[in-house]
Amino acid sequence: MTTTAIRLAASSEIPEGEGRRFDVDGRAAIAIFRVEGALHAIDDRCTHGAASLAEGWLEGDQIECPVHQGRFCLRTGKPMCFPVTEPVAVHHIVERDGSIYFLG
Amino acid sequence: MRHVGIIGANVAGLGVARGLRDAGYDGAITLFDRDRDAMIDRPALSKSSLVVGTPPPPIPGSGDLDRLGVTFELAEVCALDPAGRAIHLADGSRVDCDAAALCTGADAKRPEWLSSLGPNGRYVLRSAADARALSRALEEARHVAVVGGGLIGMEAAAAIRMRGIDVTVIEAQPAPMMRAFGEACGRHVAAVHRKYGVALKLETKIRDAAVIPRGIALECDDGDRVEADIAIAALGSVPRTALAVAAGLATADGIIVDAFGRTSTPWIFAAGDVARYPASGGLTRSENIQHGFRHGFAVGRSIAGQAAPYAEIQTYWSDQFECTIQACGSIEGTPTVIREGEDRFLAFWQDGPALAGVVAIDSGGEIAAARRMIERRAPLDTAALARGVSLRELARAKA
Numbered sequence: 257m258t259t260t261a262i263r264l265a266a267s268s269e270i271p272e273g274e275g276r277r278f279d280v281d282g283r284a285a286i287a288i289f290r291v292e293g294a295l296h297a298i299d300d301r302c303t304h305g306a307a308s309l310a311e312g313w314l315e316g317d318q319i320e321c322p323v324h325q326g327r328f329c330l331r332t333g334k335p336m337c338f339p340v341t342e343p344v345a346v347h348h349i350v351e352r353d354g355s356i357y358f359l360g
Numbered sequence: 361m362r363h364v365g366i367i368g369a370n371v372a373g374l375g376v377a378r379g380l381r382d383a384g385y386d387g388a389i390t391l392f393d394r395d396r397d398a399m400i401d402r403p404a405l406s407k408s409s410l411v412v413g414t415p416p417p418p419i420p421g422s423g424d425l426d427r428l429g430v431t432f433e434l435a436e437v438c439a440l441d442p443a444g445r446a447i448h449l450a451d452g453s454r455v456d457c458d459a460a461a462l463c464t465g466a467d468a469k470r471p472e473w474l475s476s477l478g479p480n481g482r483y484v485l486r487s488a489a490d491a492r493a494l495s496r497a498l499e500e501a502r503h504v505a506v507v508g509g510g511l512i513g514m515e516a517a518a519a520i521r522m523r524g525i526d527v528t529v530i531e532a533q534p535a536p537m538m539r540a541f542g543e544a545c546g547r548h549v550a551a552v553h554r555k556y557g558v559a560l561k562l563e564t565k566i567r568d569a570a571v572i573p574r575g576i577a578l579e580c581d582d583g584d585r586v587e588a589d590i591a592i593a594a595l596g597s598v599p600r601t602a603l604a605v606a607a608g609l610a611t612a613d614g615i616i617v618d619a620f621g622r623t624s625t626p627w628i629f630a631a632g633d634v635a636r637y638p639a640s641g642g643l644t645r646s647e648n649i650q651h652g653f654r655h656g657f658a659v660g661r662s663i664a665g666q667a668a669p670y671a672e673i674q675t676y677w678s679d680q681f682e683c684t685i686q687a688c689g690s691i692e693g694t695p696t697v698i699r700e701g702e703d704r705f706l707a708f709w710q711d712g713p714a715l716a717g718v719v720a721i722d723s724g725g726e727i728a729a730a731r732r733m734i735e736r737r738a739p740l741d742t743a744a745l746a747r748g749v750s751l752r753e754l755a756r757a758k759a
Contacts, residue, residue, distance in 0.1 A: 273756070311724060311725055312724070313728030320728050323684060323686075325727075338375070338650070338654070338657070339650075
């Protein structure tokens with residue numbers, strides 16, 4: 257494995273339907289959400305304005321920004337609703353033995 | 361249908377174009393505007409771009425007109441021909457259209473006394489040109505009088521104060537922003553303004569205004585006189601209905617449309633700030649960017665034959681000093697529950713047992729939850745709220 261996996265949290269820290277923001281050394285903060293068991297990681301900062309998507313509202317596999325109600329698809333990062341028009345970066349994470357790791 | 365003409369390249373006009381394409385319309389779309397700067401992100405005019413004096417960013421998503429197959433034409437539309445289904449341009453040319461959408465927006469309201477102030481003493485804040493002129497004046501100004509403590513006036517006051525300039529706000533109501541956020545929130549935000557040194561003169565109207573050697577003077581109806589370098593009139597808007605009136609469309613403080621955005625002439629539609637549309641309390645006009653886009657989008661879809669009645673719950677926000685204030689739904693009358701601390705504020709309005717509206721400061725998650733509950737007409741558990749349970753938890757529990 258060329259990338260170093262960084263342990264972010266215990267699996268129990270992100271229950272179903274919840275999101276959390278994580279600071280990762282040397283890069284912008286990421287937000288991780290759990291939807292139907294699966295984890296999704298995206299950049300925490302909304303591409304439209306200064307807002308933390310981890311504090312947003314989960315609706316299916318979409319996250320709604322808490323400030324201006326733009327929405328992103330958690331699987332693809334695609335903007336789904338005005339005023340967001342730029343995609344948000346999607347990240348690779350894995351969940352193993354009760355821990356969540358960031359891969360890049 | 362071969363050609364749709366959209367008059368007004370603002371967020372509503374862009375919404376119409378996107379709605380048309382979303383519904384599968386593949387004919388031509390022309391977006392007409394006489395203002396090269398029409399496609400600016402208007403919320404920034406009284407926020408970030410006024411604080412730092414930088415040009416406002418473009419409307420989100422306005423950069424891909426080519427990909428959308430939309431032609432922008434820098435031209436003034438001077439008339440509509442209701443019988444001949446055409447748009448007439450100021451250069452004398454005639455453009456045939458199968459449908460037209462009037463997204464002409466609104467102008468700043470200019471009270472009579474404003475004309476007594478010279479061109480260097482009076483300002484409004486509505487367009488990119490207004491913001492540029494005001495930004496230049498602020499480079500010299502030491503004291504600014506803002507007349508009208510509505511949402512735009514208070515945002516401008518905060519932005520100008522953050523540049524280190526003295527600000528006096530003169531407002532007729534007992535609290536600022538009563539229409540946008542209700543009285544209790546207005547009082548809360550007034551305290552934040554005072555903390556930063558903004559002077560607020562409430563329950564005061566302007567009787568007269570004059571140019572004086574060192575700036576301008578405003579005579580107030582309580583006998584006071586406010587002297588400043590410049591005055592900004594932030595007293596609301598007047599919808600631009602001239603084209604509609606001349607074409608014989610039904611208007612009444614806005615262009616009257618049905619739930620699909622159709623005017624009294626079936627091939628002509630209207631969307632955004634200028635449209636007076638049916639809502640639960642009767643016909644209304646809404647002026648916020650979310651409405652502009654969503655209404656335009658819905659009207660675009662209607663024009664393309666995918667009609668669904670527009671029934672969006674209104675959401676809007678304001679940034680002032682460290683506060684982000686958000687509103688959702690209907691906030692008429694008195695809130696049934698208010699939760700207030702030094703650095704937080706939440707107010708809830710009900711329609712019977714159902715949650716009807718919410719105003720919140722720095723609580724984005726609560727607004728998202730509120731919108732779902734208002735959509736579902738969910739009853740509000742006021743006892744749980746009083747115990748400190750969040751709307752987010754209540755909305756999840758009932759989902």
